[in-house]
Amino acid sequence: MAPTDAPLFFSYATGLWHRALPDGTVSVGLTRHLLTLLGAPEFVRLPPPGTPLSRCVPFGCVETQKTAFDLSLPFDAVLETRNEDVLEDPAGLDGAADGSLPLLTIRPAAGNWSAGLLDETAFRSLTAP
């Protein structure tokens, strides 16, 4: 899951950032904005690779200190890979910059997956204190 120079796209509702990878998949992670609201992650639950993920349907969960947040995607996709290191020890997510530590990679069902998502400028503007 090597980072690329591709731009980040954000979903405020799902609390996720998304970045296109050269092989057509998309890496996905938790936004700093969401992590600030949740606190330091203590547990992450994800389904296995190959699981179809439907738009706005919860597929996993992040739990911080007694706070649960259901994970869902803003578009249809299939789960390609999971970040097993993060699953084993989610504490590393705390403080991770947007785009730096993905939870998973997915293969979108449609090519225009970023349509309707926020670019970085719009997201920063929306979430500015």
Place this chain on the structure above:
Amino acid sequence: MTFHFNPSTDPGFNLALEEAFLWKAPRGGVFLLWRNAAAVIVGNNQVVADEVDGAYATEQDIPVYRRRTGGGAVYHDAGVVNFTFVVPADGDSPAVLLGRLLPHLGVAGIATDRNDVLVGGRKIVGTAQALANGMRLFHGCILHNADLQTLSRVLTPPPEKLRRHGVPSVRARVANLVEFLPETTEDFMARLARACVQANGWDERPLPPELLADAQTRRLFPESVFCE
């Protein structure tokens, strides 16, 4: 913020009602007060068999429900008073919300960094949260006059060599509020409601019929207590 008293003691319905408020609460927020019939309520990411004595729960006819919020397993009965805040996620923190409740418990309780409340070093209030739809569901249970013997027994799972991947409960010494302030649970609930409404300027209202109907449709069903 509006205050609603929920008279239902059906855990499946009550958890669904919380969920309904999470998706349709007014921006000003809501506060609910309610109780359940005897039940175990496990956290979102817990493995039931790791947290519950399944054989005892079955024998005593104590159902197990899974809630949306995180944290550990709790035991509810008529002596446990539950509260729920549903507020904007970027609004008041759980510590601030708990601060609206704490002065009215009637005892000198101390809030911990886990947003629990201790009296004399023993836990009388446990809390948990979920974030969704831009809102925060922050709820907790107040041990007023719970059956602590059953609580201890049902929340002690049989020893297992292999613990499955889930969030473990954090065990704590617990106490009932009635040890420090004798009154019936009904009187306690009424006093707490009155004090919170007056001190915080909340608007007491009946439960919205559309959310009651929603909760009835989405009523939760008990979990299996044994591993698959």
